[in-house]
Amino acid sequence: MSEIDAILEDGHPPLTPEQLLERLAAMNVAQTTVEHAPVFTVEEAQALRGNLPGAHIKNLFLRNKKGAMWLVTCLEDRTIDLKALGERLQAGRFSFGSAERLMRFLGVRPGAVTPLAVINDRTSAVTMVLDRAVLEGEIVNAHPLVNHMTTAIAPQDLLRFLEAVGHPPQLLDFEGSATE
Numbered sequence: 001m002s003e004i005d006a007i008l009e010d011g012h013p014p015l016t017p018e019q020l021l022e023r024l025a026a027m028n029v030a031q032t033t034v035e036h037a038p039v040f041t042v043e044e045a046q047a048l049r050g051n052l053p054g055a056h057i058k059n060l061f062l063r064n065k066k067g068a069m070w071l072v073t074c075l076e077d078r079t080i081d082l083k084a085l086g087e088r089l090q091a092g093r094f095s096f097g098s099a100e101r102l103m104r105f106l107g108v109r110p111g112a113v114t115p116l117a118v119i120n121d122r123t124s125a126v127t128m129v130l131d132r133a134v135l136e137g138e139i140v141n142a143h144p145l146v147n148h149m150t151t152a153i154a155p156q157d158l159l160r161f162l163e164a165v166g167h168p169p170q171l172l173d174f175e176g177s178a179t180e
Contacts, residue, residue, distance in 0.1 A: 014107020017144040040111035054139025059113040061097040074131035112147040118167040130169035
């Protein structure tokens with residue numbers, strides 16, 4: 001299924017990167033977007049980005065046995081213990097959400113997972129979880145719904161965006177490089 005064929009849980013097609021950037025502009029969110037070769041892992045992104053300033057993140061699309069879903073965004077160097085995180089969020093045992101579920105609820109493919117994708121979750125099925133440390137710098141770099149572009153925005157604008165699209169994040173402190 002291509003993005004063109006994709007239909008979200010609410011019956012609408014997912015937003016395009018251009019539509020997302022238009023929404024950010026309408027919210028007076030200053031951003032800079034660059035295009036690059038597609039990246040699928042943190043390691044690929046690190047090798048490609050050179051000296052792109054700001055916080056770099058990784059995103060985990062998770063579900064539990066009951067089918068509830070979470071999008072966890074943290075600094076890219078965090079090591080996440082899914083069992084401990086599930087306990088901490090009182091979610092039970094986590095597993096990664098499927099590519100089909102990811103497209104159906106967030107409108108993105110694996111490798112393009114981003115906190116900005118919650119704009120496509122108009123049914124509020126996904127709980128947003130954000131590493132507090134992501135908000136501590138001057139810039140956050142995230143994919144604008146595709147993995148061949150990176151958008152840099154201010155952390156407070158990311159927070160404002162998440163709240164505006166109905167996904168105020170649960171903020172967590174991820175100590176050191178691992179969850180407790």
